Amino acid sequence: MTKLDHAFAEIASADVDPDADFSLPGWIYHDREFFDLEMERVIRPSWQIVCHVSEVAEPGDYRTIDYLGESVIVIRGDDGEVRAFTNVCRHRAMRLVEGPAGCAKKLVCPYHAWTFESDGRLSGVPMKSEYPALKLEVNGLVPVALEVWHGFIFVRLTDAGFPSVGEMMAPFEDEVAQYRFEDMRPMGEVRYRPRGVNWKNVGDNYSDNLHIPVAHGGLTRLVGKTYRIEAHGWADRLYGDVVKGDKQNFWEKFYRTHMPRVDHLPEEAHGRWLYYKLWPNMAFDIYADQIDFMQWLPISPTECLLREVAYCLPDSRREMKLVRYANWRINRVVNAEDTWLISRVQQGMQSRTYGTGPIGKSEVCLRSFAKKIRALIPEARQPFPPAPGWSQGQR
Structure with a gap:
C-alpha cells in the first residue's frame, strides 16, 4: 500500500485518531513546506466547482477557473458534451x-494561431511542414476530469482516490433534489474576494458551531437556538430555522415575514437556512429563495481567494426580489463578522506560543476535517513544526 492508501484506510476507520480531542496545530496555517505538500495531497486531487451547466449552454460557451498555477477551461462541444481541458x-x-x-467556435492560440476544436482536437497548425515530429492526433488539449452534479460542473487536476461529489453528497440526495438546482440560473457574475488567511482558516470558521451565538448577533436573532451541525464523512451539514424574535432588526423581520411560498418545497424548507461544506474547500448555502456557493482557493500559506456566486430559480414576484435583497443584507453583515474573525485567528496561528487547542465534543465538523488532514499528512499531529526540510521526498 502507498502512503495515501494508508491515509484513506485511516480516514475510513472511526477508531484511528489519537489526537481527536485536539485541533490542528497553528504552524500548518502558515508553514510553506506544509502548504506545498497539502496542495499535492489535498487540493490537486479534490473537486472544485467551476460553474452551472446553464452558463455553458451553447456550443463554444466556456468558463475558466485558475488555481494552483493551472488554468482550466470548461467548454461545451459542438456535440453538446461539456468537457474540461487545461487552458494551455x-x-x-x-x-x-x-x-x-x-x-x-474554435480555440485559436493568440501566439502562433494553432487551432483546437471544442472537443480538444488539434485541427490547424500554420506552416505544418515546419514540424517534422508533429502528430495532430497526440497534441490535442490535455483533458481534465469533470463531474456534473445536480447541474453544477466540477473539475479536479489529479486523481488520488477522493470520492466524487455525488458520493460525498449521497446522504443528502433527497433533501438537495427538492431545491431543483438543475433549473437555477446565476444571479450575477462570480465574485472574487482575497483574504489574508490560510485556506483552512476559512473552512474551519464555516464549520464552527460555537462561535455563532458569540460573534453573529444577527444570525443568532434570526435562527435562535436552532442552529445545528453534523459531520457526514466527506461533507458537513449545518442548518438553522428562522424563528420569531422581538429583537430582530428590520431586514431580519422582513425576511421572516415576507418569504413567499415556493410550491415545490415543503413547509419546513421555507424557513430553513441550510449549509453544506464539501471536502475540502467548498460550500453551498441553501435557502428557499436562492443558493450561494463559495470556495476558498489557496494562494499561499497565508493567502486565499474566495470565489462565490448566487443562483436562483426564475421568479418575477416582487416579494421574492425583496426577500432576496433582505437575504443579502443579513449575510453581508455575517460575512464582515467572519472576515474579522478569521483575520485575527490567522494572526494568532502565527504566534510561536500556539501549538494546538482542545476541541469540544460538539465540534464534530472540526474533528472530522482534522482527522482527514492528519491522516493525509501525519506531521499535522505535531504541535510545533519539525526541522526545516522535513517534507523532502514526500511529494
Missing part, C-alpha cells in the same frame, strides 16, 4: 483564452 496550447504553452467566460 500544446505548442509553446500559451494560454488560449483570457478571462472567466466567453464563447469560441
Whole structure:
C-alpha cells in the first residue's frame, strides 16, 4: 500500500485518531513546506466547482477557473458534451483564452494561431511542414476530469482516490433534489474576494458551531437556538430555522415575514437556512429563495481567494426580489463578522506560543476535517513544526 492508501484506510476507520480531542496545530496555517505538500495531497486531487451547466449552454460557451498555477477551461462541444481541458496550447504553452467566460467556435492560440476544436482536437497548425515530429492526433488539449452534479460542473487536476461529489453528497440526495438546482440560473457574475488567511482558516470558521451565538448577533436573532451541525464523512451539514424574535432588526423581520411560498418545497424548507461544506474547500448555502456557493482557493500559506456566486430559480414576484435583497443584507453583515474573525485567528496561528487547542465534543465538523488532514499528512499531529526540510521526498 502507498502512503495515501494508508491515509484513506485511516480516514475510513472511526477508531484511528489519537489526537481527536485536539485541533490542528497553528504552524500548518502558515508553514510553506506544509502548504506545498497539502496542495499535492489535498487540493490537486479534490473537486472544485467551476460553474452551472446553464452558463455553458451553447456550443463554444466556456468558463475558466485558475488555481494552483493551472488554468482550466470548461467548454461545451459542438456535440453538446461539456468537457474540461487545461487552458494551455500544446505548442509553446500559451494560454488560449483570457478571462472567466466567453464563447469560441474554435480555440485559436493568440501566439502562433494553432487551432483546437471544442472537443480538444488539434485541427490547424500554420506552416505544418515546419514540424517534422508533429502528430495532430497526440497534441490535442490535455483533458481534465469533470463531474456534473445536480447541474453544477466540477473539475479536479489529479486523481488520488477522493470520492466524487455525488458520493460525498449521497446522504443528502433527497433533501438537495427538492431545491431543483438543475433549473437555477446565476444571479450575477462570480465574485472574487482575497483574504489574508490560510485556506483552512476559512473552512474551519464555516464549520464552527460555537462561535455563532458569540460573534453573529444577527444570525443568532434570526435562527435562535436552532442552529445545528453534523459531520457526514466527506461533507458537513449545518442548518438553522428562522424563528420569531422581538429583537430582530428590520431586514431580519422582513425576511421572516415576507418569504413567499415556493410550491415545490415543503413547509419546513421555507424557513430553513441550510449549509453544506464539501471536502475540502467548498460550500453551498441553501435557502428557499436562492443558493450561494463559495470556495476558498489557496494562494499561499497565508493567502486565499474566495470565489462565490448566487443562483436562483426564475421568479418575477416582487416579494421574492425583496426577500432576496433582505437575504443579502443579513449575510453581508455575517460575512464582515467572519472576515474579522478569521483575520485575527490567522494572526494568532502565527504566534510561536500556539501549538494546538482542545476541541469540544460538539465540534464534530472540526474533528472530522482534522482527522482527514492528519491522516493525509501525519506531521499535522505535531504541535510545533519539525526541522526545516522535513517534507523532502514526500511529494
